[in-house]
Amino acid sequence: MKRQELQVAALENGTVIDHIPSAKVFEVINLLHLYSVEAPITIGYNLKSKKMGNKGIIKVADKFFSDEELNQLSVITPNVTLCVIRDFEVVEKKTVRMPDLLTGIVKCPNPKCITNNEPMKTRLHVLDKEQGILQCHYCNKEVKVENVKLV
Amino acid sequence: MENRSLVTIAQHSKEKILYLLEMAQEFEKHPNRNILNGKVVATLFFEPSTRTRLSFETAANRLGARVIGFADPKVTSGTKGETLKDTIMMVSNYADIIVMRHYLEGAAQYASEVAPVPIVNAGDGANQHPSQTMLDLYSIQKTQGTLENLNIYLVGDLKYGRTVHSLITAMQHFNPFFHFIAPDELAMPEYYKMYCKKMGIRYFETKEFNAETIADADIIYMTRVQRERFTDLMEYERVKDSYLLKEDMLFRARGNMKILHPLPRVNEIEYSIDDTKFAYYFQQAHNGLFARQALICDALGITLEDIKNDKTIIS
Helix, strand or coil: CCCHHHHCCCCCCEEEEEEECHHHHHHHHHHCCHHHCCCCEEEEEEEEECCCEEEEEEEEECCCCCHHHHHHHHHCCCCCEEEEEECCEEEEEEECCCCCEEECCECCCCCCEHHHCCCCCCEEEEEECCCCEEEECCCCCEEEHHHCCEC | CCCCCECCHHHCCHHHHHHHHHHHHHHHHCCCCCCCCCCEEEEEECCCCHHHHHHHHHHHHHCCCEEEEECCHHHCHHHHCCCHHHHHHHHHCCCCEEEEEECCECHHHHHHHHCCCCEEEEEECCCECHHHHHHHHHHHHHHHCCCCCCEEEEECCCCCCHHHHHHHHHHHHHCCEEEEECCHHHCCCHHHHHHHHHHCCEEEEECCCCCCCCCCCCEEEECCCCHHHCCCHHHHHHHHHHHCECHHHCCCCCCCCEEECCCCCCCCECHHHHHCCCECHHHHHHHHHHHHHHHHHHHCCCCHHHHHCCCCCCC
16 A cells, blocks of 8 residues: 555645644644745645554645744644655654644633733743643633633 | 833732732731822722722822722723733823733733733732732731731632632632632642642542531631622532621630731621631732732832832831
């Protein structure tokens, strides 16, 4: 059997975000603002994967994200694989790491929090990376990462 | 510029808390001064709170400042859709300091980030109310002579009562032994019990509230059991009177014991207790004046040294 990666075209230069749970593909697109990228983007959805059965993959040509941008993904897809491609070769593999502070990425779940009532950026501190516990910088409410919504 | 705003008591170290309490003592000795002559203090109350507002405004007036502001959010542009930031920026043009009460949690933190003048948080929703905590600490220190190693009994609504939560946070520096006395519906949240464990704060939890269980208290901190907190009103009727402090429960109390209450009181403390040596809630409210004078001055960058050398004292 041919390798699964060949289900989508190879990339000359750019970034591959692999092993995205299929249901999260569109959230990744939103989070990285890919709709405003001009370069070609290949999006694979419901692809077969040995590792996870069913996966999504996004290949963005000629685009190299900063660690800060990529680490935002930790909120929705902590287990993605990131490959930086140059001249058809994988020159760097990365995993995402939860940052200490999430700015403007997720909503505070407290309806009485100022961030849900004022046009402003949210800020949530990551208290516990292993258990994914966040705390709102403003109202101090704690929340689990799986229960937060993206901004 | 250094941000001198006061958002939460948790931002202060033990040394800073003791420093502010010493400053409050100076104001108790001489509450009338002109040290804030020429300053304008704005009191913005996006949620009405007459008691807190009068206390802050009196504190500012007695130090010679002039006061502007609003007591009722209905008169502000917020009702026209103005953002908090815009209101704060506008008022910052006029005032040297803003004392703010807001119904939204985190409003004070946000205001302190956008305002070019210091913000003093006079309560932001269920979140923080640091001036109340300062006056509680001041009252405890004044009546007990120390903040160290005290038996502090928190009674009533320990679930929603932000004053008791802030008190725990502030007392972490002083090796207290807390007793949490509340019905199941209003018990101390798990979060704060975890906090106590993490910080090594001793506590004991019980539902029993009688002469025996309060005999060892240095401080009994009563709170109001609020009817609107209950989903089951039968339950409310059943528990409300079990957390009423009666005079005949005090016969075994320690001589130094004082009863505190953030007020307003509804029926948590029998009125006959007012005339006993244990009652301290009205003086506690009075202490709020000195605590708030200290908080306003500190936010304006006036030091304890300045206050000790103050030549503007009025008689």
